[in-house]
Amino acid sequence: MGEILTAAQMRAKEKSIMDSGAASGLELMERAGRGVVDAAIHAIGDLTSCNHHAVVLCGPGNNGGDGFVIARTLSEMGWTVEVFFWGKAEALSGDARHMHDLWTAIGEIRPMTAEAAGQGVCPTFLFDAMFGIGISRPIPIDCARAFETVTKRQTEDGMKRCFVVAVDCPSGLDVDSGEVLVPILEEDADDEAVMAYFPETVRPRLLPLHTDLCVTFHALKMGHCLTEVSDLAPAVVDIGLDADAVGQVPIPAGGPTVQVPPPELPTKAWVRAVTAIGAGGHKYDRGHALILGGGPGKGGAARMAARAALRVGAGLVTLAVPPEAVAENAAQLNAIMLSEVLDAKALATMLEDDRLSAICVGPGLGVGQRTRDLVLTALRMTAEDGRRVILDADALGSFADTPEDLFKACHDGVTITPHEGEFARLFPDLGQRVRRSDPSKPALGKVDAALRAAERLGATVLLKGEATVLADHRGASAIHSALYDRKAPWLGTAGAGDVLAGLIAGLSAAQMAQISHAIDLAAVAAWLHVECARSFGPGLIAEDLPEQLPKVFRDLGF
Ligand SMILES: NC(=O)C1=CN([C@@H]2O[C@H](COP(=O)(O)OP(=O)(O)OC[C@H]3O[C@@H](n4cnc5c(N)ncnc54)[C@H](O)[C@@H]3O)[C@@H](O)[C@H]2O)[C@@H](O)CC1
């Protein structure tokens, strides 16, 4: 996965190229439209038995302009092309108007109504060029209905349906937040409901307008990585924005600046860094992770975190549990060492040993005063010395009523790993806006929400989910999506988050020179976490994750 852009960054790049004279808007649009056709044909592969019939749905902006180019390109190749247009020709931008006019010299344009779009044979391709990165409200109901009726056109065998290609993004995707702005299509939806945004409870995860392939330009946009927008992984078409001219116009901040895995580390060097094989032979060279564990019967989460920390490369791992849980844990542990920690005072004494290089607090610890005290002690004892602290689960839940206490104590060596629920409890104002709660305001999106949270904490935030978002106090961000060809839905299993916290703790303990920022360590851990899940496959339970690490490392080149 390369660079990931916001809509504003993409516009700035286009403007920069156009201002420099390196390419005109028309040239960019021509390359975009032709690139979509190439990518669509490449995706479908064998065209011998297809009917060479395409339907293009064009919207009122430049996305529609791309659609007119697609129609002309296919027509030049001998295809039969039907074009439906939603908008007024005189309101089109200069570039889109030009492309519109070139098409009208060749073919017909029909208004986009469900009735008209429903007539005719089932096409090989349906191109969705209705709305691109300029969408600001749910798409018009007529557009959604027209789209739907084309997909329902019958073929002779009554079985196949057309291959849907989204131009730039499926219409209705907010490419910054990954939110889907599509009206409700049920026949009984009254107009008010149609034009309203989906209430939180019914907002679907998948796009109601089903897309097989999304073809975008120059780089993926954030929304492509936050939401699974198409069955196939999005294709990225080069439209020539890499010229020197880019950079003359300042590119606005906001898009993720870190990719996962970090591309600058070649695979083998990266494995070396992760496994610390090059760091020296002694276990103390690879750090000592301390994992705090819960009371009797509550120890599984911390044990899994500890095992992940050890497998991922920490030289030593100690699990520290309350006295009454020692017997239970002693019966379960071998390579992991066991210590007793009564309370925060005992923890402070333990942390005077600076060989303990990373501390993980939270999994299975229980919500309450003891956990709050342990967290604040861990933060105080590490505030000045660069040691890393990973706060997960109950360590975060314990501050739901007093988040300010946590914010004040956090430092730049801290990584918090909330899921969306934990995030919303700690940052209610941000959590509510990850998706649009007020129709008049855009959604904040997971990346912006995580960035603001990281700034508030002065620390690193890893916001979990199918798309995991990372952000730090310096303004760096990253997205790791377990989507498309990295899908691992079976990772949503009890305890998977505890393992992730342990992976970050283990990598942090090893203090690798090659990966210095907490956000990069967390990004590597998120990548390994999904890689382990994919390596194991369905049937996975959290305990299986650390046991996959040796295979994942071997597959990476060791
Ligand atoms: N020259 C360029 O800037 C290039 C633009 N490209 C294409 O241009 C697209 C962006 O074009 P635009 O900025 O014109 O934006 P869009 O074409 O995405 O849509 C914006 C248009 O739709 C209207 N609109 C937005 N939301 C609406 C709603 N809910 N209901 C009704 N109307 C709505 C807007 O008023 C505007 O007319 C990209 O996604 C890409 O497909 C590509 O051709 C590459 C080059």
Ligand SMILES: Nc1ncnc2c1ncn2[C@@H]1O[C@H](COP(=O)(O)OP(=O)(O)O)[C@@H](O)[C@H]1O
């Ligand atoms: N559908 C999914 N695809 C990929 N990863 C997922 C999916 N659902 C959950 N995950 C991952 O699984 C982990 C679940 O963590 P968490 O919600 O803390 O659960 P637990 O508390 O049971 O460990 C997170 O790392 C999350 O990113």
Ligand SMILES: [K+]
């Ligand atoms: K589109």
